[in-house]
Amino acid sequence: xxxxxxxxAAAQAAALPAAAPAAxxxxxxxxxxxxxxxxxxxxxxxxLLAILLGVAAGVLAIPFAFRHIPNDLSRIATVYAALRGQxxxxxxxxxxxxxxVDAAQLSAELPGRPLAYSAAxxxxxxxxxxxxxxxxxASVRIVVVSVSLQDLASPTPxxxxxxxxxxxxxxxxxxxxxxxxxxxxxxxxPAEITRSRxxxxxxxxWGVRQLADTGLRALIRRDLRLDRERNDLFFPTAYxxxxxxxxxxxxxRVERTIIVGPTISDAKKHLLASLAGIARERHQQLxxxxxxxxxxxxxxxxxxxxxxxxxxxxxxxFGVIDASRWVADDDFIDPLHPSVNGARTFTxxxxxxxxxxx
Numbered sequence: 028x029x030x031x032x033x034x035x036a037a038a039q040a041a042a043l044p045a046a047a048p049a050a051x052x053x054x055x056x057x058x059x060x061x062x063x064x065x066x067x068x069x070x071x072x073x074x075l076l077a078i079l080l081g082v083a084a085g086v087l088a089i090p091f092a093f094r095h096i097p098n099d100l101s102r103i104a105t106v107y108a109a110l111r112g113q114x115x116x117x118x119x120x121x122x123x124x125x126x127x128v129d130a131a132q133l134s135a136e137l138p139g140r141p142l143a144y145s146a147a148x149x150x151x152x153x154x155x156x157x158x159x160x161x162x163x164x165a166s167v168r169i170v171v172v173s174v175s176l177q178d179l180a181s182p183t184p185x186x187x188x189x190x191x192x193x194x195x196x197x198x199x200x201x202x203x204x205x206x207x208x209x210x211x212x213x214x215x216x217p218a219e220i221t222r223s224r225x226x227x228x229x230x231x232x233w234g235v236r237q238l239a240d241t242g243l244r245a246l247i248r249r250d251l252r253l254d255r256e257r258n259d260l261f262f263p264t265a266y267x268x269x270x271x272x273x274x275x276x277x278x279x280r281v282e283r284t285i286i287v288g289p290t291i292s293d294a295k296k297h298l299l300a301s302l303a304g305i306a307r308e309r310h311q312q313l314x315x316x317x318x319x320x321x322x323x324x325x326x327x328x329x330x331x332x333x334x335x336x337x338x339x340x341x342x343x344x345f346g347v348i349d350a351s352r353w354v355a356d357d358d359f360i361d362p363l364h365p366s367v368n369g370a371r372t373f374t375x376x377x378x379x380x381x382x383x384x385x
Contacts, residue, residue, distance in 0.1 A: 099149045100192040102257045106146045107197050109260050110159070113166040115141035119156035120173030122149045122264065123318045126364040127173075127354075127373045129262040136378035141168070144260045152185035153178050154211075155193065157298045158204055161305050169381070170306060173316040176332050182292040184212050190219040211297040265367045266360040278362050279323050286326055290335040303343040313345040314381075319354040319373055321362040348380050 110117070116137075118128050124147035134143045146159065153174045160170050184190075200208075200220055208216050256263045269275070291299070299315075306313040317333070326332065333349055340347045353376045358369030365373055379385035 100189065101196075102148045102263065103192055103198075104196040105258055105260065106144075106148060106159070109144050110146065110163055112144075113142065113164060114144040115166060116143035116169045116171065117146050117160070117163055117167050118143065118171040118173065118316075119151065119160055120147040120316070120318065121151045122147070123363050123365075124151075124173040124316075125149075125256070125264040126266055126360075127319060127350075127370050128377065129370055129374045131261040132371070132374045133378050133381075136375060137381060145263060147173070147263070150186060150189050152181075152189070153295060154184040154208070154298060155189055157302055158193070158198070158200065158208070161204060161302060162201070163311075165309070167311060169312045169314065170302075171314045171316050171377075172302075173318050175318060176290070176326055176329070176336075177286055179291045179295050179336070180286050180288045180332075182212075182215075182288075182294050184208065184215060184217060184294070187217040187219045190217050191222070194219060194222055207298065207301050211294040215294075262370070264364075265370070266364055267367055269360045269366065275361060279321065286328070286332070290332040291339060296339070299339070299345070300343050303345045307344060315340065315345065315347045316377070317347070317349045317351050318363075319350050319352070319365060319369070321359050322352070322356050324362050325351065348377070350376065350380075 116130070116133070118124060118130060118133075120128075125145065128145055128147070130143040130145045134140050137143075146156075153172065156172045156174070160172060163170060205216075205220070208220065255265070270278070303313055305311075315336070329351065333347075337347050350373065353373050354365045354369040355372075358366050358372065360366050376385055
């Protein structure tokens with residue numbers, strides 16, 4: 028019996044004349060019976076409501092829980108939060124930048140000690156730096172994007188997992204960014220870019236799997252502080268321990284590459300031109316920084332590619348700094364990542380270049 032029917036029956040019972048007590052008693056009995064039949068329905072409804080509330084609470088708790096799962100990309104959340112502040116210089120890049128640039132030292136060596144942040148994270152590609160750099164706060168005067176020649180030559184937008192993590196940690200692509208990405212990459216734009224935040228979190232099962240991997244890295248690399256990697260906005264990765272000589276040599280054999288293709292792919296040209304235009308509108312200085320590498324990691328036609336990159340930069344009004352040889356071979360802990368001493372040298376050279384002295 029529905030609730031409306033219950034109320035109707037009750038009204039009819041109340042309206043019975045006093046001369047018909049038996050009929051009234053019968054109606055009351057029926058009403059009582061209806062209540063007994065209705066009780067299981069109400070219990071089922073209450074159970075369903077409790078289940079729905081539990082599911083809703085679980086969905087609402089997903090972003091909070093995911094944010095507290097440590098993994099290689101949880102630093103992205105820290106970068107987003109920092110860019111709500113008032114930095115004057117922001118340095119983007121991948122793990123090489125995390126280990127190469129000490130933003131506090133950089134600030135100390137520049138006139139006026141402008142506040143500088145490291146917005147680098149593991150696996151960051153130029154396309155992902157582009158998506159964040161185009162929306163830095165108005166306080167930013169200099170945007171430095173560290174990018175390899177290999178990445179500039181690549182026509183791809185970067186690993187889908189990184190885009191998925193960006194969405195999961197709160198990045199929302201604005202229409203202008205999506206439009207530029209689609210113009211650059213066409214159908215190659217990852218579906219992860221437009222996935223909802225909760226959908227990205229649910230899909231990001233790698234975050235849970237990386238719990239064990241992250242713990243293992245911490246055991247192997249005693250000089251690696253995971254809390255620092257996640258939360259430090261200045262110098263997140265300070266390496267002091269070099270890999271074993273045999274492992275180092277093996278990495279050099281694996282990492283040696285020859286780039287096939289143009290110096291800058293058409294897709295990256297489109298993103299670079301767009302970012303340079305935004306920087307001009309905001310009176311910001313855009314600088315591309317080619318990261319340091321071991322001498323045996325140098326690209327075969329490095330100089331030719333650098334000349335072409337500088338010519339493109341001159342056309343579009345942004346700067347280029349070639350830092351590929353700034354760190355001595357002995358100051359690498361592996362073929363791509365400098366030690367603390369190498370980072371100190373690298374940062375001083377970067378400050379000198381930004382002062383116009385190098």
